[in-house]
Amino acid sequence: MRIIQFLLQKEFLQIFRNKAMLPIIFVIPVVQLLVLSFAATYELKEADFALVDRDQSIASRELVSKLQATGYFTLQSEFTSGDEALIHLEKGEVAFVVQIPKNFQQSLSSKTATSIQLVIDAVDGSLANLINSYVNSIVQDFSVEKSAVIDLTGPQNIPLPIIKKISTQAINWYNPNLDYITYMVPGILVVLVSMIGLFLSGMNIVREREIGTIEQLNVTPITKFQFMIGKLVPFWVIGMFDLLLGLTLARFGFQIPFLGSLTTILIIAGIYLVLIQALGLFISTITETQQQAMFIAWFIMVVFILMGGLFTPIESMPLWAQKVTLGNPVAYFIKIMRMVLLKGAGWKEVYGMVLIISSMATGLLAVSVNRYKKTTG
């Protein structure tokens, strides 16, 4: 099809001549991949705390140093009054406050129950939860340590009853270090490629409409089909290229394991990108200005990404929301990427999802081609 050849030639010329395009295609995805991968984590790296130690004993100081020994918690300041500490908390200078009561050491040695007070800034609920569990387990360990000492010095000749214990052994598959980056990068890659594919293709057709060159094309004997191919292919190529770039970075820069077959990923990516292009095409048939096209594309992308299981797991969503993700192509592709790259899944495991993506792509293409009219009215 020679005509398509001419269309493609023109598109590529225009794309590469556009000075703003080149950084968008090459630099920005890379930069974003880097930034996003490092920024997107919920891990607790460090949290500062304030201390109100009303006991000032060996035991209390021991507990505090145990907290610091974890490497997560840093004692930022010490106060004599709880209220002062709370103001510090409110200002955001510390993440939590530890209050140790008077007679702490005494209670420990006399086998009386005692408690410490933990006040956590819970604005970020999941972080607060993490802090709570860590501190709790440290305090528990400390408590068991101290009781063990006591038990040994218990009354003689009375056989102590057997305390039952279930030890749990946690084994982490595919990501033994619970490395966040390994998890995030494939997903981020999907998002980047989707965004570029969607924005560029959506805005491109609208731009031709705005300038008026589309009319000139409509008057020629070009068929709708040829026109669409001429528009879809260039950005599909760019999208695949960006994906490859990102994958290379992931493999060699981030050392992400590539357990599955790269060919599988590329084939599925090819289908997925067609879907994204079709979506961009569709958007261009319902908008008149580039501004509108950009906004609608942005709108759709935000929803897809938020509900796509990238930032928060789909399993955390309420059931109705999980059902909605069944229509979210981004969610499928993210899942496929993770399964294939990180777990070595093959066609057997993913063919169902690929089928869904393919039918979405075909459907969307059909609708868009239908909507696009060379003759209006």
Place this chain on the structure above:
Amino acid sequence: MNSFRGFVIKEFKQIYRDTRTLVVLFGMPVLMLLIFGFAIRNEVNNAKVGVLDLAKDEVSSVIIQKVSSSKAFQIDAYLTSYDEVESIFRKGDIKEIIVFEKDFTRNLTRKGNASIQIITDATDPNLANIVQTYTKAIIGDYVQELNANIKPDVGIKTRTKMMYNEELASVNLFVPGLIAVILMLVSALMTSISITKEKEMGNMEILLVSPLKPSHIIIGKVLPYLVLSIVNVFTILILSKFIFGVPFVGSYLLFFAESILFIVTALSLGVFISSVANNQQTAMMVSLVVLLLPTILLSGFIFPVESMPFPLQVISNIIPAKWFLVIVRGIMLKGSGILIIWKETAILIGITLVFMTLSLKNFKVRLQ
């Protein structure tokens, strides 16, 4: 004054008539709020797990029963051998497999020690962590039950008070960030596009030649978006309060003052971008990449700044949204007054002044 009024009216009309963009501008905050409020969570509901019970005795059955009845879990697979683990994980749905060793009950009663293996699909480390913690908690509770009459209650209890957000609702974390993101979108992105569009269409020159002063042109361009932003803030606040019960403990007055400050900051950023961009596409891309994305990723909106590597934490400091988030979370959730948040407010004012001056300079240069 008349020419200014006429100009402002034209701006409003233009925006008004662009229904598609309006739908997005008003619909997006609402939709995002709904998604964040209802769908985005870090807790776990109905996570699919599998069980490999090599013991098949009383205690293992009891624990399995406890897991199955927990809201967090849904037992979807009963394995018969260890070999099945790999293929089950590959299928992708099961997040964790709980393995009970052979002779579980016997070991527990005779030796006082039995073990359970918790194998997690750790491709999502966050989820793996959560699921593991929940499982351990269920087991821990059971152990306590078992030992209830044996072990005296000695030891240290930790009493935790969760401040400012007792239910640990994630929506409370997100709403302030959402306000910042929407304001950035409307005030910065839209403004920059709107002004560049005039430049691109060639209308800017006409305006500059008219009796309107350049500063009036800018203000006129920016006014509709100011109004839009304020409306958006109201909408988000009302919705979040009445649908999601997001608390508002502090002073409304202070909140609106700070919001207007941030809107002005965002507007000055938008104007600045339009002073360096020549066409809409460039303005859009620059706004997206330099403003919107960092605001979403690095400001503490979703991901805590404290969890980021140091260089990113530094960059986070020049993102205005970061400071605004501290302010809004302070006012809404902690009831902070100006004395607590004066530092962040001052920083925002500083950033605004810097960009305003830069924009003015750029515009003057262009006119030369």
Place this chain on the structure above:
Amino acid sequence: MSNYAIETDKLTKIFGEFTAVDEITINVKKGEIFGFLGANGAGKTTAMKMLTGLLTPTSGKALVSGYDVYTHSESIKKNIGYMSQKFSLYDDLTPEENIRFYGGIYGLDGQQLSKKRKELIQSLELEEVRKKLVGSLPLGWKQKLAFAISIIHDPSIVFLDEPTGGVDPTTRRQFWERIYQVAEKGVTVFVTTHYMDEAEYCDTVSIMVDGKIEAMDSPKNLKETFKTDSIEDIFIRLARAAKRGDR
């Protein structure tokens, strides 16, 4: 085979409540230069869009090059050339690249293309700027390039929509010389304009007012009928009664 390149019979286009083109009946002979005059808003561009297959008529008949605009719009497009008001060239491509693109779209093969390319660059005197982006060229050069591209595939009919808008009188005259050259080769030229003096250059002139054709004849005959020597007078007289557009 009819003698007419374009025939319409009560061609109409209605947008909602607004009748843009009201039952126009025109006949354009093959090889003639047909001037489609009218004020802004009279309906000229709408009429042209129907004839070029860009807009579907509401009612009435129209045959272009013997093809029915309702059923064979794609066949029409193979046989016509079109130059829009905005000139519709790609600003970020060079003249050469624009020529190559549109030539290719119309099915010229490699040899024909490079021959055309060289020819056009020479005849349009674009040698110095062939590597420059079209966006940087002055309006007059864009105009002649757009015209050349509209006939690159040697169509039998070419439609020109306000081709001389915004250009100085000398350039306008030069442009009409090119139109003559093309018409001499037997190409039918259908041109809309609101410059009344250009009417003199046409074989037949029609004047459109409020969507209706109020006059259609050769310039000479029109002047006799209305007893005046300027088309402009005729136009003003007819336009005075108009309800829409400029007065």
